[in-house]
Amino acid sequence: xxxxxxxxxxAPAGQALVGGKAVRLGELLAxxxxxxxxxxxxxxxxxxxxxxxxxxxxxxxxYPTPELLTRVANHQMNPxxxxxxxxxxxxxxxxxxxxxxxxxxxxxxEDGTWASFAGQHATYYYTRExxxxxxxxxxWLSAFTxxxxxxxxxxxxxxxxxxxxxxxxxxxxxxxGVTFTRDPTGQHDDxxxxxxxxxxxAALVDGRVSPDAYFVSRGDQSLRARRIGTKxxxxxxxxxxxxxxxxxxxxxxxxxxxxxxSADVARxxxxxxxxxxxxxxxxxxxxxxxxxxxxxxxxxPVTRVASVPTPVEGRWIAFKPVxxxxxxxxxxxxxxxxxxxxxxxxxxxxGRLYVDYDAVERLLPSGIPxxxxxxxxxLRDPGTSIGMSWRxxxxxxxxAITAYLSSAILFARTRNLPRAVFDAFRARCExxxxxxxxxxxxxxxxxxxxHRLFAPIGELxxxxxxxxxxxxxxxxxxxxxxxxxxxxxxxxxxxxxxxGPKEMAxxxxxxxxxxxxxxxxxxxxxxxxxxxxxxxxxxxxxVVHPDAGPxxxxxEVFMSRFGHRGTREIEIAAPRWREDPTPxxxxxxxxxxxxxxxxxxxxxxxxAAQAALxxxxxxxxxxxxxxxxxxxxRYFAALRENTRHWHPLAFATVRAKILSLExxxxxxxxxxxxxxxxxxxxxxxxxxxxxxLSWRHVEERVRNRRIRHLRxxxxxxxxxxxxxxxxxPAGHVRLLGRCASPGxxxxxxxxIRDPAADGExxxxxxxxxxxxxxxxxxxxxxxxxxxxxxxxxLSHAGTVARELGIPCVVDAYGLLDGVEEGQRLQxxxxxxxxxxxxxxxxxxxxxxx
Amino acid sequence: MGVIWFLVGIPIAVEVIxxxxxxxxxxxxxxxRVYAIEGLIFPLFAxxxxxxxxxxxxxxxxxxAFAVVLAWQVLVHVSLxxxxxxxxxxxxxxxxxxxxx
Numbered sequence: 001x002x003x004x005x006x007x008x009x010x011a012p013a014g015q016a017l018v019g020g021k022a023v024r025l026g027e028l029l030a031x032x033x034x035x036x037x038x039x040x041x042x043x044x045x046x047x048x049x050x051x052x053x054x055x056x057x058x059x060x061x062x063y064p065t066p067e068l069l070t071r072v073a074n075h076q077m078n079p080x081x082x083x084x085x086x087x088x089x090x091x092x093x094x095x096x097x098x099x100x101x102x103x104x105x106x107x108x109x110e111d112g113t114w115a116s117f118a119g120q121h122a123t124y125y126y127t128r129e130x131x132x133x134x135x136x137x138x139x140w141l142s143a144f145t146x147x148x149x150x151x152x153x154x155x156x157x158x159x160x161x162x163x164x165x166x167x168x169x170x171x172x173x174x175x176x177g178v179t180f181t182r183d184p185t186g187q188h189d190d191x192x193x194x195x196x197x198x199x200x201x202a203a204l205v206d207g208r209v210s211p212d213a214y215f216v217s218r219g220d221q222s223l224r225a226r227r228i229g230t231k232x233x234x235x236x237x238x239x240x241x242x243x244x245x246x247x248x249x250x251x252x253x254x255x256x257x258x259x260x261x262s263a264d265v266a267r268x269x270x271x272x273x274x275x276x277x278x279x280x281x282x283x284x285x286x287x288x289x290x291x292x293x294x295x296x297x298x299x300x301p302v303t304r305v306a307s308v309p310t311p312v313e314g315r316w317i318a319f320k321p322v323x324x325x326x327x328x329x330x331x332x333x334x335x336x337x338x339x340x341x342x343x344x345x346x347x348x349x350x351g352r353l354y355v356d357y358d359a360v361e362r363l364l365p366s367g368i369p370x371x372x373x374x375x376x377x378x379l380r381d382p383g384t385s386i387g388m389s390w391r392x393x394x395x396x397x398x399x400a401i402t403a404y405l406s407s408a409i410l411f412a413r414t415r416n417l418p419r420a421v422f423d424a425f426r427a428r429c430e431x432x433x434x435x436x437x438x439x440x441x442x443x444x445x446x447x448x449x450x451h452r453l454f455a456p457i458g459e460l461x462x463x464x465x466x467x468x469x470x471x472x473x474x475x476x477x478x479x480x481x482x483x484x485x486x487x488x489x490x491x492x493x494x495x496x497x498x499x500g501p502k503e504m505a506x507x508x509x510x511x512x513x514x515x516x517x518x519x520x521x522x523x524x525x526x527x528x529x530x531x532x533x534x535x536x537x538x539x540x541x542x543v544v545h546p547d548a549g550p551x552x553x554x555x556e557v558f559m560s561r562f563g564h565r566g567t568r569e570i571e572i573a574a575p576r577w578r579e580d581p582t583p584x585x586x587x588x589x590x591x592x593x594x595x596x597x598x599x600x601x602x603x604x605x606x607x608a609a610q611a612a613l614x615x616x617x618x619x620x621x622x623x624x625x626x627x628x629x630x631x632x633x634r635y636f637a638a639l640r641e642n643t644r645h646w647h648p649l650a651f652a653t654v655r656a657k658i659l660s661l662e663x664x665x666x667x668x669x670x671x672x673x674x675x676x677x678x679x680x681x682x683x684x685x686x687x688x689x690x691x692x693l694s695w696r697h698v699e700e701r702v703r704n705r706r707i708r709h710l711r712x713x714x715x716x717x718x719x720x721x722x723x724x725x726x727x728x729p730a731g732h733v734r735l736l737g738r739c740a741s742p743g744x745x746x747x748x749x750x751x752i753r754d755p756a757a758d759g760e761x762x763x764x765x766x767x768x769x770x771x772x773x774x775x776x777x778x779x780x781x782x783x784x785x786x787x788x789x790x791x792x793x794l795s796h797a798g799t800v801a802r803e804l805g806i807p808c809v810v811d812a813y814g815l816l817d818g819v820e821e822g823q824r825l826q827x828x829x830x831x832x833x834x835x836x837x838x839x840x841x842x843x844x845x846x847x848x849x
Numbered sequence: 850m851g852v853i854w855f856l857v858g859i860p861i862a863v864e865v866i867x868x869x870x871x872x873x874x875x876x877x878x879x880x881x882r883v884y885a886i887e888g889l890i891f892p893l894f895a896x897x898x899x900x901x902x903x904x905x906x907x908x909x910x911x912x913x914a915f916a917v918v919l920a921w922q923v924l925v926h927v928s929l930x931x932x933x934x935x936x937x938x939x940x941x942x943x944x945x946x947x948x949x950x
Contacts, residue, residue, distance in 0.1 A: 424878075454870055
């Protein structure tokens with residue numbers, strides 16, 4: 001009987017005996033491709049084992065009951081088969097007992113041109129000789145999982161499965177990736193797509209890491225475009241601890257480094273094209289690089305092409321207050337939790353939040369032009385006054401009365417509040433965390449919605465934040481007043497006049513980080529440690545360093561106030577500074593270099609604005625009125641920023657509960673990998689906890705959701721569905737946006753997509769970003785100007801830029817496609833324009849779903 | 850005439866209720882008593898003037914204004930709580946990419 005075969009001899013043996021994957025690898029080996037050596041345990045061994053175990057019914061399509069599967073798993077393997085496997089292993093290992101191999105399934109009907117079984121069957125890495133037989137049986141059993149059977153049915157495969165297993169040298173991959181010789185989305189037929197990550201490619205295939213993407217011309221194989229991902233994790237090299245996390249963090253300094261240089265890209269592209277030529281059709285090629293040597297791991301036809309998106313019914317417009325804080329889609333668990341507390345007028349479309357435009361239009365009086373309403377909902381200045389007919393007056397009056405009765409008490413309550421009242425929110429969050437009976441959805445509901453009539457305002461930070469938005473109306477009013485009575489009073493003085501008081505949380509956070517930098521600078525050894533840019537190791541180094549005392553104390557004080565903050569803090573899956581302080585260290589390092597000392601000029605700017613007001617508005621009464629309104633604007637701007645400081649604590653509280661649950665589920669084996677919980681829905685988590693579902697039921701769902709999430713992350717969010725939202729890509733030379741903080745500046749573009757990964761900016765650079773949230777604030781200190789793709793006057797970028805007197809342009813759509821790193825920019829924020837001073841012909845912007 | 854007192858009473862009721870709540874919010878935070886009292890004086894003064902100007906007959910209209918404002922708050926709050934607890938108040942989830950469902 002043919003128990004095993006060398007991989008090199010697999011192709012002639014045929015797919016029925018060695019499975020599709022082994023046949024293809026055998027063909028590649030025969031054509032001198034650099035494939036790691038291995039051998040195949042044939043389907044005859046599979047059949048023999050099942051028959052000997054008394055589970056022959058499974059070979060005839062019988063339902064795989066747990067009893068049958070357990071019988072197969074526990075059956076002692078035939079000694080002859082064991083001997084053949086050990087002989088095969090010895091031929092690979094040359095007797096090295098530490099030799100590690102990968103055990104990969106190779107189904108008899110796998111890797112056909114229409115059924116790839118990608119991810120359906122098991123693969124085991126870093127397997128030692130002692131575990132070989134167990135892993136081989138596990139591979140066999142993976143043909144009978146719920147997902148694999150569903151996939152077979154979907155593909156029209158009604159025969160019982162036959163499974164061979166490949167045992168192959170375990171490559172200690174430095175870099176791995178997948179190459180599609182044709183874009184699987186069909187968007188760019190003339191391009192190959194290469195995706196790569198650090199370490200093993202399993203993280204990439206499972207959607208656990210955001211890979212680098214390279215778009216290579218199929219013709220001359222030139223690099224057309226690349227998109228560097230933030231590769232925060234890789235597959236851990238020691239997978240022997242089965243209860244542990246299967247991922248480990250990539251050192252921060254490597255996260256945004258391209259995995260491939262141009263020579264590597266050319267080699268990988270050439271390898272993929274060779275595979276396509278060998279098989280005659282577009283290929284999906286898996287490869288790995290070890291010590292500079294490129295290996296081929298798999299080549300199969302491209303079977304999965306992204307489906308045409310399902311049209312969205314109705315008209316939807318982006319919910320800008322969330323979008324301008326993060327344009328990335330929410331993870332499935334965040335969506336599932338948030339949707340339970342959000343209005344039915346809202347929807348998560350592909351993980352991003354939208355408002356039902358039709359419902360808003362129905363609610364409002366007729367007569368408001370569509371363009372004006374769209375601009376208002378996108379928090380843009382409509383530019384024109386809203387004409388209203390008398391016929392709309394009754395409806396308008398009804399709306400006004402309802403709105404007044406519903407919100408007037410709240411607005412009056414927040415009209416003049418000391419900041420300290422909001423400290424109550426921390427106590428409430430701590431109480432909810434301590435209450436083990438509260439689940440995350442209830443916790444979120446209790447934190448975001450008023451839980452009792454006339455609850456203390458300190459517990460209603462979201463409502464208080466919304467009420468503070470009235471400063472936008474006051475700003476509009478004051479602008480109009482000054483244009484009429486003091487036409488010479490310019491926009492920059494106006495911004496200085498209305499910036500918030502010193503007691504603003506965002507400003508204090510910046511100052512606190514600057515103080516941390518100052519404390520670090522006092523000790524040269526600590527400064528050197530921080531500037532060494534090894535932030536992952538820094539916490540451990542600080543613990544043992546004799547000079548670290550003052551800095552560690554200052555850091556603890558900072559964390560007690562701001563530890564709940566972090567990047568993308570609305571996203572419950574995003575880590576907070578308390579959990580991962582590396583972004584904070586990057587900001588401190590940034591401030592240890594060159595700084596602009598911008599914090600100290602705010603008071604001087606305000607004094608200059610007062611002098612200008614005196615000059616342009618001689619009337620004492622009018623000046624007093626202007627100052628009165630400006631004081632109100634400053635108060636509400638501060639209220640908005642200060643309440644915004646507390647929102648992330650609500651999300652951090654819910655996150656703490658989820659992480660606690662995750663730890664428990666990891667220990668009990670209900671979850672296998674850190675962060676997977678964020679790709680489950682709450683009902684599924686409850687079912688897992690209650691034993692109604694097991695990990696194998698949800699593993700494939702998690703994988704698919706991760707892949708879908710990654711695809712969505714790569715897409716620019718549309719501002720509207722079935723609406724003309726005026727978000728056309730920017731031009732090549734001149735970008736048009738909107739003014740959020742007036743002024744002019746010139747400098748080199750510093751593109752920052754993720755402050756957690758690339759948080760350095762030199763003094764005088766122009767910060768170019770997709771959006772900003774408060775965690776970006778310390779980067780502002782060194783920026784000559786800020787340009788963001790999504791934002792508004794009320795957005796964090798606008799508010800803090802006005803505080804610091806930095807020119808800021810928001811809503812510059814197409815910005816990140818139009819601007820290159822290091823390109824010289826001239827920003828005229830007052831006019832809302834960005835001029836590309838050294839424009840280079842940039843290749844057509846590529847997007848990839 | 851009662852309607853006018855009722856209509857004038859509504860914003861006064863809003864201000865007085867808000868001022869009382871603000872007073873409670875502030876007084877709970879130590880060291881803010883002065884702050885809290887300052888916020889209370891004007892609405893109570895306005896209410897006093899209103900009651901002084903109105904005749905005892907119209908006090909019922911003013912009381913009605915208070916009742917309406919409070920009742921509306923209770924109605925909105927209870928509706929929201931019921932909707933949230935019954936999970937009937939939630940937004941939709943739409944996926945345009947069905948290939949990986």
